[in-house]
Amino acid sequence: MAKVLMKGNEAIGAAAIQAGCKYFFGYPITPQNELPEYMSKELPKNDGVFVQAESEVAAINMVYGAAGCGVRVMTSSSSPGIALKQEGITYIAGAELPCVIVNIVRGGPGLGGIQPAQSDYFQSTRGGGNGDYKLLVLAPANLQEMVDMVQEAFDMADYYRNPVMVVGDGMIGQMMEPIEFRTPVKRELPSKEGWATTGTKGNRKPHIINSLFLDPQGLEDHNIRLQKKYKTMKENEARYEAYNMENAEIVLAAYGTTSRICKNAIDKLKEEGINIGLIRPQTLWPFPEKAFQEIPETVKAALTVEMSEGQMIDDVRLALNGKIPTEFYGRSGGMIPTPDAIIDKIKEMLGGLK
Amino acid sequence: MLNEKVICAGFGGQGVMSMGQLLTYAGMVEDKQVSWLPSYGPEMRGGTANCNVIVADSLIGSPIINDDATCAIVMNLPSLDKFEVDVAPKGKILINSSLIEKKAKRDDITAYYIPANEIALELGNARVANMVMLGAYIELSKAVKIESLHKALQKVFGGSKAHLIAVNEEALARGAEFVR
Amino acid sequence: MAIVFEKTKGLTDKETHYCPGCTHGIIHRLVAEVLEELDVLGNAIGVAPVGCSVLAYDYFNVDMHEASHGRAPAVATGIKRAMPNNVVFTYQGDGDLASIGTAEIVHVAHRGEKITTIFVNNAIYGMTGGQMAPTTLIGQKATTCQDGRSKAHSGMPLRVSEMLATIDGAAFVERVSVHNPVEIRKAKKAIKKAFECQIKGEGFSIVEVLSTCPTNWGIAPTESLKWLEANMIPYYPLGNFRTPEEA
Incomplete structure (x- = not known):
């Protein structure tokens, strides 16, 4: 495929659609606005849905809902907005749902500024929300790598049933570079039929998307299982x-x-x-x-x-x-x-x- | 080895972003390494705007131009004041003399004074002043071929805007002619 | 022998954790019966809240999501947008919906999201031990207003149905109660209408159900039903605030 010149934020959207992302829930914040704008224009043309949520908190919870139905879904924001999304992110990690979250990082703390920064490293790698969980965190350095990684992120998310975060910064989001859309290396992806909530159709037991385990032993067992998964990620995905x-x-x-x-x-x-x-x-x-x-x-x-x-x-x-x-x-x-x-x-x- | 680092700067609405994008696109047409990095934020909304364009033969590291610009194209006075210092010694500064009366301060760079708005008005479209400047820059730097810019214009002005291609091409030619 | 009563297929066989005299059980059953009568059990996806009904996902015999506190309408939005042909509902209490989840409930109505919300209002936080809710009545005692709620300190109780009825996207808004059999039958009718409204694609539908909390009110179950009628209904009048024809 021929090279195209695209702005980083739009390239992320194009790569996501290429990867089969059909749903995007977002909220405006600089410097990532071109991404939701692009998705609002392009997703409907591609049989998908864009919704501008009332807040980042709502947006990530919409992602949680859609991801539980087994569809490819994404959200994006910038630092203070990602801070607000942490509640939903830990629920998504706890319920083991696949989704892609993009953080176009800006300076902090607090409202901070809107220029490029990398001060969300701890937030992304330590688990910004509550509990023992990990995200796969990808950090592209140029737009070609960005589109490759965004496409692969959806496969990784499905493969591990885990949220994947792609971390850019204002510069990556705003700049233009030539890019080529390539097919990512194929992974054998597990079926979602065993857990996605699509309606029982009267012929199976209800599927429950949940991160609540009131029995301490049950929760510890859940954590041990999660840690085993994180260990596999650690062995296979470091790049x-x-x-x-x-x-x-x-x-x-x-x-x-x-x-x-x-x-x-x-x-x-x-x-x-x-x-x-x-x-x-x-x-x-x-x-x-x-x-x-x-x-x-x-x-x-x-x-x-x-x-x-x-x-x-x-x-x-x-x-x-x-x-x-x-x-x-x-x-x-x-x-x-x-x-x-x-x-x-x-x-x-x-x-x-x- | 080609390693052009260009700062395009002016008021919002003077087309500095699209000037930079066209140059970037033309570089890509020629299979060169290119990057385009805009300033963003409140300054976009009516104030000064600028972008950094790199066109190079080898892989581009940082897309940021610090004080090593090979050329600055300045469309208004605040941009001259702000970016003259960022031009590397022996570099060029292209000044829109229609709007900037001041001269460049430095003598270790070459300044070109181009009445871009007047030329654009002669062509009947004040909005192509940016193309006059870009034409002048291409003539002086030979960073990309003029044909590549024509290709880029066709890409940018597709469909309903196709009628604008001719006047933009003319503006590029007039800018080149002015500094020839 | 003729069968005169059968438990709805809309509920699982799991025993609920609700306190004696709590009306959640009745409301669960009404929702489940309606889903069964509309023949949408196999097509329904529910969202449980945080609060006393947090475990509702174990009781409804349909696909369920457990949402974070107050976010059920956002979760339901994600589900409905991904699965537009499914019947999607949230089941929320008054702490969840009327306090922490006000933004989500207002905007799900504002977007006219084609989901149904069952809003159980018992004027108190139950699960956490009887704290004051936005719906707690003036003078009503709670663990965070031990001398009774005062207007000067906490404002007047929030009337959610009246508020949501001002939003164009809310196609169906009705307040019902379950303190006696007559009202229970009316409640079921309203719940059915709300789901029908969703199925017809009319917009957002919500049924506010006045409910009891004998444990945290500190009143015996039968007295609680009387207390609801005497105290809650005067402030939270029953009735329909919006139907598709008006919307």
């Missing part, structure tokens, strides 16, 4: 990109937009004969721990770069487990790190290492 790792003196850790800026810094330093590597997690949960455990001997230190005050660095430190010193450089509030600032930080670290 990352390694860039310029051979003979690297320092390894950078960055995802999404920030990883692109890091690549500029790395390329610039390479011209000066300085070798810096990058590990770019493509999944934030599961975190690609292995990538950090297998770094080459040449690497003497790690630097985590984020558009936050330091969140992913916790996972980098856990993965490195004290093997090498780990430092942090970040900007927040919608400020974006420049390649030069990252270079300065790297040089400062190199000075200290020598």
Whole structure:
């Protein structure tokens, strides 16, 4: 298929429709508005339904309802709106329903700002709502990867019966890049017939979509089963990109937009004969721990770069487990790190290492 | 190796976003690496707007242009004041002299003064001032071929807007001619 | 021997957890009988709330969702939009619907969502132990207003049916009671009309059912029925507020 030039938010919508998403429930918030707008226009043409809910809380609960019927459904929002959706997300995770949630992250806390940020890392990877649950969290760095991941997200959600979150930021959502719609690698997807609420038709027992287990032993058993599923996800789904790792003196850790800026810094330093590597997690949960455990001997230190005050660095430190010193450089509030600032930080670290 | 980093800036309504998109589209037509990154937020609603366009031979890292623009195309005075500093040494700044009387301050970049609005009015459509500027930029940078821009125009002005293609093409040509 | 009574197929055989004298059991049965009479049991999807009827999913013999507190109308919206040919209903109490879920109930009506809501109003929070609800009457005692609800502090009780009747998308709005057999029969009629309204695609339908809570009111079951009649009906008048012809 030929390449098309699309705005990130619209590309997400197009990819979702391509993946068979028929239902979208959303609420306006900057900087993701082009996505619900696109869905309101395109879903009806594709035999689907768009509803603008009265709030993010209602939108995610509509997703819960539709997902329980076994259809492909999606919602999107930006940071404060995702905070509101946490109630529904934990119910969806608890009831083990498949759906895709997109967070086009903006700066916080509170109402924060509307410019790009990565300060929802904890919210997405630690389970933003109540209870022991995990989302699969995908973090694309460019629009091609975004459309590939959004398409695959629906399969992953169905495969694991688990909500999948795709995390972008204002920049990914607003920018345009050429994209090509490709068919994701096929997974053998389980049938939804055994649990979806479609009406008993009088010939089976009622299906119940539920996350309530009043008996403590029942709830613990449920949790143990969930943890087993999360373990499988952890073993099978962690992904990352390694860039310029051979003979690297320092390894950078960055995802999404920030990883692109890091690549500029790395390329610039390479011209000066300085070798810096990058590990770019493509999944934030599961975190690609292995990538950090297998770094080459040449690497003497790690630097985590984020558009936050330091969140992913916790996972980098856990993965490195004290093997090498780990430092942090970040900007927040919608400020974006420049390649030069990252270079300065790297040089400062190199000075200290020598 | 081509690595053009262009800032397009002006008032909302001057077509700076679409100017950038056309350039991006033309780059894609030529199978080059491209990215388009807009400013967004309250400034879109009536204030100044800008976008960053990168057209390159090799993979694009960050789509953000910091202080390494190869060219800034400024359609109004606030944009000149804001973006002159972001042009890399030896870079270019294209100034819409119909609306900006001020001259560029820096002497390590080359400034071109193009009366885009006057030229557009001569063509009978004030809204193609952006295309005059884009035509001038293409002539100076050779970032993409003019034919690729024509293809991009056909894509953007499909259907009921097809009658606008001719005047846009003319504007591109007049802009190019002005700086030739 | 002739069979003179059979339990509706709309309920499972599970014993309910409701307190003695609580009218939830009656209302469950009315809903289930109506679904059976309309021959839509195999096509129905219900949404249970958070509150005393949280376990309703175990009692109704149809596909069910358990919603978070107050969000049943949003969940039902998602279900109905995905399954437009199914009969979708929510079953909610007054804490769930009239307090935490006001946005959801107003907007499900506002969109004219083709679902039916059974709203059980017993003027108190039951499951959590008798706290004040927006529907608690002036002077009525609750664990969070132990001297009785005062207007100055908490405002006047919320009349949900009257409020929803102002919304164009609400095609059918009626308040009924289940404190005596006559009213129970009327309640069933209203519930049937509400579901018929959904099936005909007229819009949103809701039946508010005045109900008792002997446990948290601290009154014996039979006295509770009298208390409902004497105290609730004067403030929450029974009757139809909206039918499809008017809407």
